[in-house]
Each structure stands twice: as C-alpha cells, then as structure tokens.
Amino acid sequence: MTFVEKIVSAQQTNNSLLCVGLDTDSRKIPDALKDERDPVLAFNKAIIDATADLACSYKLNLAYYEANGSKGLDTALATLEHIPKHLFSIADVKRGDIGSTSDQYAIAYQQAMPFDCVTLSPYMGFDSVETFLKDQTKGAFFLGLTSNPGARDFQYLDLASGKKLYEHVTDTVSSWNTTSKNCGLVVGATKPSELEALRHRAPELPFLVPGVGAQGGSLADVMNANGKGIALINVSRGISYASTGSDFKEAARKAAMTIVEEMQSLM
Amino acid sequence: MTFVEKIVSAQQTNNSLLCVGLDTDSRKIPDALKDERDPVLAFNKAIIDATADLACSYKLNLAYYEANGSKGLDTALATLEHIPKHLFSIADVKRGDIGSTSDQYAIAYQQAMPFDCVTLSPYMGFDSVETFLKDQTKGAFFLGLTSNPGARDFQYLDLASGKKLYEHVTDTVSSWNTTSKNCGLVVGATKPSELEALRHRAPELPFLVPGVGAQGGSLADVMNANGKGIALINVSRGISYASTGSDFKEAARKAAMTIVEEMQSLM
Numbered sequence: 001m002t003f004v005e006k007i008v009s010a011q012q013t014n015n016s017l018l019c020v021g022l023d024t025d026s027r028k029i030p031d032a033l034k035d036e037r038d039p040v041l042a043f044n045k046a047i048i049d050a051t052a053d054l055a056c057s058y059k060l061n062l063a064y065y066e067a068n069g070s071k072g073l074d075t076a077l078a079t080l081e082h083i084p085k086h087l088f089s090i091a092d093v094k095r096g097d098i099g100s101t102s103d104q105y106a107i108a109y110q111q112a113m114p115f116d117c118v119t120l121s122p123y124m125g126f127d128s129v130e131t132f133l134k135d136q137t138k139g140a141f142f143l144g145l146t147s148n149p150g151a152r153d154f155q156y157l158d159l160a161s162g163k164k165l166y167e168h169v170t171d172t173v174s175s176w177n178t179t180s181k182n183c184g185l186v187v188g189a190t191k192p193s194e195l196e197a198l199r200h201r202a203p204e205l206p207f208l209v210p211g212v213g214a215q216g217g218s219l220a221d222v223m224n225a226n227g228k229g230i231a232l233i234n235v236s237r238g239i240s241y242a243s244t245g246s247d248f249k250e251a252a253r254k255a256a257m258t259i260v261e262e263m264q265s266l267m
Numbered sequence: 268m269t270f271v272e273k274i275v276s277a278q279q280t281n282n283s284l285l286c287v288g289l290d291t292d293s294r295k296i297p298d299a300l301k302d303e304r305d306p307v308l309a310f311n312k313a314i315i316d317a318t319a320d321l322a323c324s325y326k327l328n329l330a331y332y333e334a335n336g337s338k339g340l341d342t343a344l345a346t347l348e349h350i351p352k353h354l355f356s357i358a359d360v361k362r363g364d365i366g367s368t369s370d371q372y373a374i375a376y377q378q379a380m381p382f383d384c385v386t387l388s389p390y391m392g393f394d395s396v397e398t399f400l401k402d403q404t405k406g407a408f409f410l411g412l413t414s415n416p417g418a419r420d421f422q423y424l425d426l427a428s429g430k431k432l433y434e435h436v437t438d439t440v441s442s443w444n445t446t447s448k449n450c451g452l453v454v455g456a457t458k459p460s461e462l463e464a465l466r467h468r469a470p471e472l473p474f475l476v477p478g479v480g481a482q483g484g485s486l487a488d489v490m491n492a493n494g495k496g497i498a499l500i501n502v503s504r505g506i507s508y509a510s511t512g513s514d515f516k517e518a519a520r521k522a523a524m525t526i527v528e529e530m531q532s533l534m
Contacts, residue, residue, distance in 0.1 A: 067375045073333075127417040
C-alpha cells in the first residue's frame with residue numbers, strides 16, 4: 001500500500017481520525033508499573049491495548065525516548081512492534097540535515113525502526129528531504145504551521161513574494177509531493193482558520209494535526225476547518241495522562257472514546 | 268566555565284580551530300577493526316587518539332548513531348566519554364520542537380549524554396529553544412546558513428522587511444544570546460561572502476562552520492571571511508576517511524595536521 005492508502009485504510013478500520021501520541025515521560029509513570037522491567041514500555045503497551053480499537057494511528061515523539069539514552073530507543077522499538085500492523089505508525093523526529101546525513105536518518109526511522117512515516121523539518125531544503133521521497137510506501141509530514149507560541153517567530157514572516165513563510169513551505173511541500181505522493185504537512189490545531197486556508201491551498205496533502213487538548217486546540221474547530229481532507233488528529237497528554245493513578249488505562253480508553261465519538265458525530 | 272570560555276580554552280590548548288566530525292558510517296569501517304566488539308567505537312577512539320593534540324573540538328552527528336538503533340546511542344556515549352575533557356564536544360542533532368518536548372531533548376543531550384553543546388533548528392521559535400538558554404555552561408549552535416544546495420530553498424528567501432530569512436534568523440539568535448551568552452550560529456563554509464557579512468552582523472556569536480573539504484568549502488576563504496570572530500571549523504570525511512585502509516589512523520592524523528598547519532599560518 002502507498003502512504004496515503006495506509007492512512008485511509010487505518011482510518012476506515014476503526015472509523016477514526018485519532019492519532020494517539022505516546023510521548024511518555026519516564027518520570028510520570030503510574031506507581032502500579034514502576035516495578036516492571038521497562039515501565040515506559042509497560043505503560044505504552046497498556047495505552048495501545050486500551051485504544052487499538054479506537055485509534056487509527058500512534059505517534060512516538062522520539063525526544064521522550066532519547067532522554068533515556070540507548071535504553072529509550074529499545075523502548076521505542078518495542079513499542080513500535082506492539083502497534084497493530086493495520087494501524088499507522090509515526091516517528092515524530094522533526095529531523096533535517098544535508099543529504100548524506102538524511103540518508104542515515106532514513107535508515108534509522110525507516111529500517112532500524114520501521115515506522116510508516118516520519119516528521120521532518122523542511123528548512124534545509126530539497127537535498128535534505130530527497131531521500132524520504134523515494135519510497136511510496138513510507139511518508140513524511142513536514143513542519144508547516146506548528147501549534148506552539150513560537151510559530152509566530154518565523155513561520156508567519158511576510159515574504160517579499162506576498163506569501164507568509166508557512167504558505168511558501170506548504171507550496172514547496174506540495175511540489176515535493178509530486179515525486180511519490182508520500183508527503184504530508186504538520187498543521188497545529190491551535191490555528192483553525194489558517195488550517196482551513198491551508199486545506200484549500202494543498203487539498204492533496206494529508207495533515208498531521210497536533211495541539212488538541214493540553215495545547216488548547218478544539219476538535220470541532222479542526223474538523224470543520226479540515227473539511228473532507230485527509231487528517232490525522234493527534235492527542236497525547238489528554239489520553240495517556242487522563243489519569244495518573246492505577247486506573248490510567250481505563251481513563252485513557254474513556255478519554256479516547258469520548259474524542260472518537262465526537263469525531264464520528266462531526267464526520 | 269561558560270560556553271564561550273570553554274570554546275576559547277579548548278582552542279588555546281592546541282592553538283587550533285579544528286573541529287573533527289565523527290560522522291562514522293558503520294558500513295565504512297576499515298577491515299582491521301571489523302572484529303572489534305564495537306567497530307564504530309574502536310574507529311572513533313582511534314581517530315580521537317590520532318588528533319587530540321591537533322583538534323579543539325569533536326562533533327558527533329547523531330544521525331549516524333541513530334541509524335544503528337540503541338546500540339548506536341551506546342557508541343555515541345562511549346565516544347563522548349573518550350573525548351578529552353579539555354576539548355569541546357558537540358552533539359550535532361539539529362533538534363527543535365515545542366517547549367515540553369525540547370525539555371526532553373535537553374535531558375538527552377545535556378544530561379544522559381553530557382555534551383558541551385548541541386545544534387538546533389530555530390524554526391519553531393523561542394519556546395522551542397528556551398530550555399537551552401538556561402545553562403551558561405552549555406551552548407547551542409542554531410542553523411543560520413547551511414552548507415548544502417538546499418539552503419537556497421528557504422534560507423535565502425527575501426522577506427518583506429528587506430532581509431533574507433537567514434539574516435533574520437541571525438538577528439533573532441543574537442537577541443536570544445542576551446539571556447546567557449550561550450548561543451552560536453551554524454554557517455556553511457561553502458558561502459564565504461555570506462559568512463563575512465554574518466560575522467559583521469553578529470560579531471559576538473561563535474560560528475560552527477561545516478563544509479570544508481568533501482562539501483567544497485575552502486579553509487583560507489573561511490578564515491579570511493571570519494576574521495577575528497570565534498569559529499570552530501569542522502572537517503569530517505576529509506579526516507576520518509582520509510584513508511579507508513589499515514593506515515586510516517595515520518592518514519587521519521596527517522590530514523588533520525595539514526589542516527591545522529594551514530590554520531596556524533592563516534591566524
């Protein structure tokens with residue numbers, strides 16, 4: 001299956017756009033799991049098991065794993081292996097480097113850890129992303145307009161051409177997408193009016209939308225703005241930390257179910 | 268010592284601006300080391316031992332280590348531990364993410380792997396880099412103008428303000444530097460006239476200059492353009508792959524010595 005087919009198939013399985021973010025802080029594991037050999041892995045497996053019939057995708061932000069050194073990468077790989085194969089897996093790494101180095105990142109997150117796709121920072125330009133455009137079955141979501149306050153510092157800059165920088169990035173990613181139709185765009189949920197405009201600007205690009213919940217984005221606003229486009233809507237802390245007690249698994253399931261029911265009512 | 272003091276002290280030790288890049292591809296290890304328990308580590312130790320009286324700094328591009336999964340991060344940490352403490356260590360990771368995630372990257376590359384500094388992508392803005400501005404003894408080099416062809420795709424964009432994007436990034440990094448004086452800028456060796464202009468624009472910022480050698484940058488051009496500013500000039504493949512045979516260590520030393528002698532004649 002191609003990148004887009006994989007996303008659509010995963011979304012149809014559970015009639016869901018929900019991507020569950022596994023940004024697991026090893027210092028915030030519920031007490032009940034602290035004696036496990038790998039508490040973060042035990043936590044991730046529990047969250048996956050609790051949501052695998054509700055989510056279409058899981059996203060691991062590698063920063064949380066790198067913070068635990070080599071052991072953290074073992075945890076990330078074992079977590080990836082626990083994600084059901086019919087759902088969609090994302091390595092949220094936001095990498096970007098010169099061509100020869102990008103080749104190494106592709107080995108890391110397409111082969112050593114065989115995720116379905118990665119997130120990338122586009123700012124080093126074409127040769128920094130080219131290696132990720134080769135394989136139609138693997139994809140890349142590029143940072144378009146991010147959900148954080150600092151997005152204002154550069155992404156909104158007015159260019160001499162009349163575009164904003166994030167609009168120019170979006171147009172460039174659309175041009176890269178002609179190679180293998182395996183590009184997507186990260187668009188923050190905290191900016192629904194910009195999301196709506198970007199959806200019209202790049203109707204073919206799947207959007208990865210973080211920022212619902214802890215960061216303040218509204219699910220209804222995102223879904224209305226996105227319309228009929230392909231979108232994965234990510235929720236991390238709102239699900240995995242719905243409870244920090246021994247009922248964390250049930251609370252995660254309940255939180256995911258509430259979100260998916262709202263999604264289905266809005267579809 | 269502060270970030271800048273650490274760099275200057277390391278440079279005075281060997282009267283050198285040379286940063287040796289340890290971008291070690293596990294598929295390109297000389298045959299003589301292939302039976303070692305960790306061939307990449309054995310290679311890195313040999314390169315460090317061969318150049319520790321010539322270099323002021325070592326830079327590990329983590330992509331090459333992540334490509335080997337968790338084992339690669341063990342290699343990176345053991346390599347870092349082998350770098351003499353009076354020299355300057357750089358984790359070339361080009362990370363950048365929302366604030367809470369950036370905190371995890373700081374744990375990864377300031378604590379789990381205690382490098383002297385990191386490289387960062389600035390495009391997610393202030394909250395994505397803030398955590399790295401807290402500790403005066405640790406620094407961050409931000410992507411300013413990179414050495415690769417793709418730098419043309421975004422970094423040279425003309426802004427409505429009349430600046431190029433990379434000039435605006437440089438001014439922003441200079442403003443961030445007022446917090447802890449621990450910021451630097453990555454400026455590619457392949458663009459000496461822009462480097463000279465950026466040196467005048469940001470006289471206080473240390474520059475990390477990749478791109479001499481395999482990427483085509485000229486040492487003399489870089490040093491003339493940089494003038495009296497603080498700069499670390501990185502050479503990776505030109506030293507570590509000076510020979511791929513059993514004489515790789517002697518060849519690396521000879522290549523480093525040639526570069527440092529040219530540096531000293533230009534100082």
